[in-house]
Amino acid sequence: MVELLRRYEDRLDLAFDFEPLMLPASGRIRMRPPVVTEAQLSVALSDDGQAARETGRIYQITRRATLSAGKPNWRSYLVPVFSPPTMSPESLRPRTDKEAVAWDRCVAQGWADGERMAVENFRDGLGNLERDMIGMGRFLVLLRAGLVEPPRVAMRHIRVQGGGNDMRLNDTQLNITGGARLNSNQGRWRETPQIAPGGPIGTVIR
Template sequence: GARGGLAWRTFQIQRRLAETEGNLDKVYSFGYLLIAAPSGLLVEPPMVTEAQRAVIVAVGGQNAAVADRVYRINRGARIVTAPRNWRSYLERDWGKVDPPPKLLRPKNQRELAEWRKWINVGWEEGVQQADEVFEADLDRLNGDYMGMIRYRELLAQGMITPPYAAQEDRGITGGGSEMRIGDRGLNITAPALLNPKSDLWITAPR
């Protein structure tokens, strides 16, 4: 029951996603957020979270700290070969649901009635689980995407520094069973950092 409801509801969700994939491609266009790097590689920008009206009360309640906004770099820049895709977040397949073995099936009318009752209960729980899984996946997608957009916004305001990547030309390397010609290495040499010097901000924050 539960596995059947989970698979059925997930199939419905996936079918709806397939119907709207064109719009989703436009909404979650990760490619526009990437930073070009040497040798055809790309740098995925940091993900920055924002909390508003953050309050911290010390143990004992004798003092507290309040901030209008708190920015945090949750994940730094990364070197990638291709942009992310919303499909890797939202597409799921729970596989084929096999029927229970004969040993576990009802043997009389009383057991059959109980069987059907608990199958229905399990089905509803499976449907609910599928919705919860989708919501969690969607929250993760939105969090990552908005985190990269927030980085771009802060960068435009001078509130965060960009990451820097450097290429190292190593020429010909290896030997024996493998040799690399035109070998190059790319390293992020400086991470993005939040800039607390408000006099250097280009525009006032929201």
């Protein structure tokens, strides 16, 4: 799995480049946008069937914005982190032919389980990668359309701080003081005709 990812890393660098999605904050500090999910044509029925609700589109902010010195990287989603296997102690190794047969069977089963788990983890990581990348892009589209308000960032710049054994110059402190919020005020919405209908980002409809 790791070797396969390494073989295609140039293509993955292009396909999953978060650089255009990052927001400026201050200097080398940037903001990783919130993740917004979208559900279309949602239908909900009460248990007794006496009430129903049909919704054309549902937006949810599922991950808050964060400050970062770098951009996300697909490797943190897809490349597994693991320790090399260790040899079993001599006291646990098979001593008879019967034990050796059972040992080989269990090793084969464990290897197969590990391969299956690796595939499942890769699929989960790929799903999370696509969800975050599309969700950040969706946030930027909704921000441009006026359907979401951006996070609020407080900045404090201190020219000189400290003294004695520790002094800092040009110290800028950033804090996210308010998260992004979906905006239900339709009067502030703006058309986004450049977004194709039915795409992963979706269109904004008044």
